Amino acid sequence: MSVRLVKFGGETLAGLEGRLAELLSKAAAEVGEGRVSSWAKALEESKGRTEFEAPETLVVTPYLLDFRYRRSTGIALTRFLEGLKEGKFLGTRCSGCGRVLIPPRTFCEWCFRRVDEWIEHSGEGEVATYSIAYIGTNPKVRLPKPEPIAVIWFEGTKVVRPNTRTVAHAAGILHRLGEVEPQEIMIGMRVRPVWRPEEERVGSITDVLYFASVRR
Amino acid sequence: MRRVAIVGAGMTDFRSMLPHSSPEMIREAVRRCLDDVGSLSIRYVDGVLCASAPDAFDGYHDKVSIANEAACAIGKPVTRVFVGGGSGVAAAVSGWYHVASGLFDTLLVVAWEKMSPPYPHAQKLFQTIFEPVVEQPLGPNLIWIFALEMRRYMEAHNLSKELIAEVAVKNKANALDHPHAQLGARITVEDVLKSEVMVWPVNRLDISPTSDGAVAVLLASENVARKLTDTPVWIDGVATCLDSQYWTNRDLAFPYYVYLAAQKAYRMAGITNPLKEVDVWEPYDPFTYKELHHLDGLLGKPGLAPRLLKEGQLHRDGDHPASPSGGLLGVGNPIAAAGLMKVAELYWQLSERAGKRQVPNAYVGVAQAWGDLMQVGTVVVCRR
Ligand SMILES: [Zn+2]
Numbered sequence: 001m002s003v004r005l006v007k008f009g010g011e012t013l014a015g016l017e018g019r020l021a022e023l024l025s026k027a028a029a030e031v032g033e034g035r036v037s038s039w040a041k042a043l044e045e046s047k048g049r050t051e052f053e054a055p056e057t058l059v060v061t062p063y064l065l066d067f068r069y070r071r072s073t074g075i076a077l078t079r080f081l082e083g084l085k086e087g088k089f090l091g092t093r094c095s096g097c098g099r100v101l102i103p104p105r106t107f108c109e110w111c112f113r114r115v116d117e118w119i120e121h122s123g124e125g126e127v128a129t130y131s132i133a134y135i136g137t138n139p140k141v142r143l144p145k146p147e148p149i150a151v152i153w154f155e156g157t158k159v160v161r162p163n164t165r166t167v168a169h170a171a172g173i174l175h176r177l178g179e180v181e182p183q184e185i186m187i188g189m190r191v192r193p194v195w196r197p198e199e200e201r202v203g204s205i206t207d208v209l210y211f212a213s214v215r216r
Numbered sequence: 217m218r219r220v221a222i223v224g225a226g227m228t229d230f231r232s233m234l235p236h237s238s239p240e241m242i243r244e245a246v247r248r249c250l251d252d253v254g255s256l257s258i259r260y261v262d263g264v265l266c267a268s269a270p271d272a273f274d275g276y277h278d279k280v281s282i283a284n285e286a287a288c289a290i291g292k293p294v295t296r297v298f299v300g301g302g303s304g305v306a307a308a309v310s311g312w313y314h315v316a317s318g319l320f321d322t323l324l325v326v327a328w329e330k331m332s333p334p335y336p337h338a339q340k341l342f343q344t345i346f347e348p349v350v351e352q353p354l355g356p357n358l359i360w361i362f363a364l365e366m367r368r369y370m371e372a373h374n375l376s377k378e379l380i381a382e383v384a385v386k387n388k389a390n391a392l393d394h395p396h397a398q399l400g401a402r403i404t405v406e407d408v409l410k411s412e413v414m415v416w417p418v419n420r421l422d423i424s425p426t427s428d429g430a431v432a433v434l435l436a437s438e439n440v441a442r443k444l445t446d447t448p449v450w451i452d453g454v455a456t457c458l459d460s461q462y463w464t465n466r467d468l469a470f471p472y473y474v475y476l477a478a479q480k481a482y483r484m485a486g487i488t489n490p491l492k493e494v495d496v497w498e499p500y501d502p503f504t505y506k507e508l509h510h511l512d513g514l515l516g517k518p519g520l521a522p523r524l525l526k527e528g529q530l531h532r533d534g535d536h537p538a539s540p541s542g543g544l545l546g547v548g549n550p551i552a553a554a555g556l557m558k559v560a561e562l563y564w565q566l567s568e569r570a571g572k573r574q575v576p577n578a579y580v581g582v583a584q585a586w587g588d589l590m591q592v593g594t595v596v597v598c599r600r
Binding site: 030035038039041042043045046052054055058063065069071073077080081101103109128129130131132133134135136137138139140146149150151152166167168169170171172173174175176182187204205206 | 236340355
């Protein structure tokens with residue numbers, strides 16, 4: 001009973017140069033090492049547990065995908081991103097149901113009608129919910145410092161369901177919280193956006209550094 | 217429309233890494249399912265319905281195409297259903313459409329997942345679930361949205377992490393009695409609270425594992441079902457419901473989409489008081505709090521499930537057993553297969569073949585799954 005790992009052949013990286021080749025070589029080397037002891041353990045465990053036939057030897061082959069994307073953001077989000085660059089939260093308002101839509105869209109999914117009234121919002125709002133992230137996109141990498149993240153609901157945009165206390169809609173986004181210790185954060189806490197200096201803004205959600213508490 | 221029954225079920229072990237290829241794994245689940253129906257020949261399978269979650273796990277374009285042979289689909293109509301984590305139960309719902317319509321007398325429903333190939337971890341592939349323009353630049357992880365939902369749910373009903381952790385203790389203990397379980401264990405609330413914090417308030421032991429595994433169930437129309445088995449389990453209610461992709465515009469405290477799907481399925485099944493009439497619950501439990509959150513939706517009473525848990529009523533020997541199988545937290549979470557495992561558990565419970573997991577006097581059961589971006593509820597109501 002054994003596990004054999006197949007490494008990438010030279011042809012995988014043939015014809016590539018510079019930084020990309022470097023990155024891919026690194027990735028290929030890493031995938032080549034991938035979890036041989038875990039697979040040996042898996043093979044061991046699968047033996048004789050049930051009548052499900054298990055292999056005597058296992059070959060593990062590598063496979064590497066590398067894709068990059070360039071995306072057009074469309075009518076609504078383009079205008080939203082341009083607004084961020086100017087330090088403004090732009091949204092749309094539906095003339096049917098009256099909802100403020102942030103992130104903005106050019107149609108209302110409740111009324112299914114076209115929406116073309118644009119509004120500007122201060123970006124002040126409340127913490128709808130929050131958590132403290134110890135990991136980012138790569139689950140294997142612990143963040144150097146735990147980061148408070150939150151859903152921010154923008155002031156004056158809540159639609160409350162009749163007869164209950166639950167919120168049917170609120171204009172809102174995912175973002176980070178800053179200038180605050182985790183134990184001070186509360187749901188319902190009032191917050192305001194903290195912007196990057198104007199010359200550093202590029203038209204991205206990260207033009208807002210984080211949301212900070214509004215002290216009253 | 218015709219009445220539809222589950223007449224057989226089969227599954228492989230759920231494991232973090234199965235050495236078998238996807239087709240080998242799927243074929244094994246299908247073989248066990250057909251063996252369960254008196255070694256039924258594949259000639260009597262009229263069509264096949266497949267469910268598997270993101271193609272990215274296999275790194276294969278439309279991975280259902282690699283399953284065709286193993287799912288005995290050659291020469292037959294094949295349909296794929298995909299609503300993320302909700303796929304396994306959605307497959308049973310769509311299977312019901314096929315047979316109830318009168319177009320199929322038998323339909324094989326197959327769900328599987330192989331999450332072991334991506335390196336270093338399958339979970340990283342979920343970054344593409346986030347909206348690319350305003351969310352991905354923040355460097356999110358899938359667990360972020362669950363942590364945010366869990367915190368909102370805790371606030372709505374003043375719930376402690378200690379109470380929620382009891383779901384992991386219960387389900388992993390239930391899974392000790394499941395022959396195919398990956399993570400059956402005796403653990404304590406303390407173990408859950410002391411496990412690594414991933415995204416507070418979610419700790420490692422609040423989360424179901426990544427898994428390889430496959431499940432198959434055979435559906436049949438009423439006439440055929442009565443010929444194939446003495447213990448058909450009827451699917452008497454089915455529904456799915458979708459909420460908005462704009463999850464930051466919704467209140468995460470209560471899953472309305474699960475509630476609406478459940479209400480529709482109960483109407484079909486003639487159930488007016490689910491708390492009284494349902495004997496076995498298999499709510500979707502990829503995270504500890506999700507079992508309670510979903511059960512709230514299924515019961516139509518926000519905050520009721522945590523109270524039932526506190527009173528011990530969700531345990532297998534309680535009045536309202538939830539996840540007697542061991543759920544995703546205990547049996548494992550090969551995504552689409554995990555949902556269909558819950559439907560298979562209803563079949564085993566309601567036909568009194570659940571062995572050590574058997575809930576006494578189980579006549580009516582509900583299975584539910586949840587998926588896409590925290591926005592879809594898929595529900596089936598079964599009855600013996
Ligand atoms: Zn509207």
